[in-house]
Amino acid sequence: MSTLDINFVRSQFPAFSEPSLQGQAFFENAGGSYTCQPVIDRLSRYYTQRKVQPYAPYDASRLAGEEMDEARARMAAILGVDTDELSFGPSTTQNTYVLAQAFRQWMQPGEAIIVTNQDHEANSGPWRRLAEDGIEIREWQIDPETGSLNPADLENLLDEKVRLVCFPHCSNVIGEINPVTEITAIAHAAGAFVCVDGVSYAPHGFPNVGDLGPDIYLFSAYKTYGPHQGCMVIRRALGELLPNQGHFFNGDDLYRRFTPAGPDHAQVAACAGMADYVDMLSDHHNGPQGDPTARGAFVHELMRVREIALLQPVLDAVKDRNAVRLIGTSDAARRAPTVALALNRSTAAVAADLVEHGIMAEGGDFYAVRPLQAMGVDLKQGVLRVSFTHYTSQQEIDQLLNALDAVL
Ligand SMILES: Cc1ncc(COP(=O)(O)O)c(C=O)c1O
16 A cells, blocks of 8 residues: 655645645545546636536537536545435535425425434534424434444434434544444334435545445535535435435436525536546545546545544644633544634634644534534534645644644
């Protein structure tokens, strides 16, 4: 296994050579990542050469439509699903909202949905609102100390009334990676479908969703080095069962059934740049040829190994500090490099202090109000979140650790 060539990686992100960003280390990646060069190139090519209504026979339009199809086909292949099982919507929040409307129509009063109090509100609130239509909402609760979800607790909540189990691949403040395959198997054995919010996980390597097993898997491309799109995998069996939410004459196309908004053509097309980036990384590191899923898995592993190595010292530096509460596990191998710290003062003010040290980070609730509340965090003070990805350099980590030493 080769190690990630960080210079090559960073050369693919114009932000790292942008003069106005020099000297500033970016640690709000869980909010939204920098954009890779292939995505920027495709967006700019689309807007200059193809910005016409796609799928007509003239050249500019044909190329526009082909590029949108290419994006879906190549990303679906990396994710290990069929091309029409992937759809693009404006955002993950919008995508779950539409899905919840479909479940609202499909479910009967008295049937149940399980949600967690570990999720970002996007995979929680839209489902909870179905209570207004007589759907029973059951909450799978985290351990208030560790923030962990225990699969054994899920088993106690399941029965024949449950139609859907929603949970995150990892939380955007707790960071611990949930065992999706194990949880999905438990839910499926009870006859329930599964919806996984992968927004906080996918930036750290696209998963093979086909292998993982959930019926729905969501992530946001603006956090995975791409444009501002919500990516949504809906496996065929569920997608064909749920009522169509798009125009009635589009309902035969699986990828159109849950995206009623007209697509943002340029951004959908530019999503192919994320596949370009995976391919570039795989080729540069002598990864497998051919099979996109294998290439995705290879790149995922490259990213993961690097992130774990960079993360452990960060966790070690904060876990025993006075007046700092590390949210979630201090074992880097079990979590994403999204590190939230509860302090005994305003985290927004601490984030402002970090600016003096060239650190771009933020304090607040990050729309993870429920998990922070459940863990007893004072929401007025919020958490300071420092999040990074595979492209973060050792120097930036050192800069962060020095800055935390100075401000905490
Ligand atoms: C874990 C998680 N889920 C969902 C979302 C919502 O994604 P979007 O901004 O695409 O609606 C976010 C955004 O921060 C998130 O962190």
